[in-house]
Amino acid sequence: MAGASTHSHSHSAPAPSLSARRLGWALTLTLAAALAQALGGWWAHSLALWSNAGHLLSDGIALALGFWAARVEDAPPTQRLSYGYHRSGIIAGFLNALLLGLIGATLVGEGAVHVLRPEAVDPGPVAALAAGAIGFGLLITWVLSPTAGRDLNVRALFLHAFWDTVGSAGIVLAALLVALTRWGGWDALAAAGIGLAVLHAAWSVGRDSLNILMEGVPAGLDPAAVRAAMREVEGVEEVHHLHLWALKPGFPALSAHVRVTAAALAADGGQAVLGRLQDLLDHRFGITHVTLQLEAGNGPDCAPCGGPTR
Ligand SMILES: [Zn+2]
Ligand SMILES: [Zn+2]
Ligand SMILES: [Zn+2]
Known part of the structure; x- marks a missing residue:
């Protein structure tokens, strides 16, 4: 880890x-x-x-x-x-x-x-x-x-x-x-x-x-900014299926699929990338309830969930 x-x-x-x-x-x-x-x-x-x-x-x-x-x-x-x-x-x-x-x-x-x-x-x-x-x-x-x-x-x-x-x-x-x-x-x-x-x-x-x-994005969080920040993390190639919602006020949650670089996968299975993403989401956006799916470029096709996932 x-x-x-x-x-x-x-x-x-x-x-x-x-x-x-x-x-x-x-x-x-x-x-x-x-x-x-x-x-x-x-x-x-x-x-x-x-x-x-x-x-x-x-x-x-x-x-x-x-x-x-x-x-x-x-x-x-x-x-x-x-x-x-x-x-x-x-x-x-x-x-x-x-x-x-x-x-x-x-x-x-x-x-x-x-x-x-x-x-x-x-x-x-x-x-x-x-x-x-x-x-x-x-x-x-x-x-x-x-x-x-x-x-x-x-x-x-x-x-x-x-x-x-x-x-x-x-x-x-x-x-x-x-x-x-x-x-x-x-x-x-x-x-x-x-x-x-x-x-x-x-x-x-x-x-x-x-x-x-309606599982809407909580006030004060910009999904485009969250996505852009996640993409800039070292080892991240692409982010899709990004969902941002709140269980109740002050309790935001996030789930996303993250395609990581071959180098990051080869190094430690992407665990370092995962840690960087968790830190980013926690410290910059205050999101601690995070579920991330790491994917390689040659992984299985994702079923679309509708909406702007790409
Ligand atoms: Zn989705
Ligand atoms: Zn009254
Ligand atoms: Zn996916």
Whole structure:
């Protein structure tokens, strides 16, 4: 094994138990807030509060999904699930995005209808309850923020809680405008605005999780640059069947066929080339989960896998 690098290779991430506990707290707070907003919306004839309530209920479902994913992700790999459960967070994130898209579209539609046919909104209780929702939103944002950067699913929930808080601030503003102008349409406009923010969140989360589910190249990695760098390694003649994907955010993987020179094969069966490639991919691109197939020029023909393999 001349020239082979120390190849650290682990399929088990550090346990995100902190993340699971915080998600549990966020779930409890969100369901309590949803109940308060629903009662307030019924009492004050406010579509904006209703939209906050329905939306917070869906947040509860999203948080429950996130809670489930955070627990399941710790489970060790098995013989038949050799990558473990890394993707469970991605699946939760994607389901969350679908749910958000549905809710966002409903809120925009209902908001538009009630701008045309405004209700007799009672602005006092609306402002008070929306202010309460801001308090809840800030609390949830604070609960989730320490783990927001690491995990796509938690990041989605965090961003979401932040925009919910902005939405509640919009409801307070709308209630003030209702009090000033005596026109209930402001309340419906706030509901539609919340719907648009929810649609935006759905798009952002859905796009990121879909890229991982589609085995897309992770953001920040340029496949052309990786291929070019591999070709420049001493002893490499050509690279094909290059695949670059991620099991989850921060866990990129690569597989490729590498044709090596006759001299490199004669020297040590290509082991030195293999070591140089592993070092390059690890140190320059941060890819440690690497599978390389070394080939001689006169080897068996490769079955094409579609796409730009050559
Ligand atoms: Zn929300
Ligand atoms: Zn291929
Ligand atoms: Zn090949």
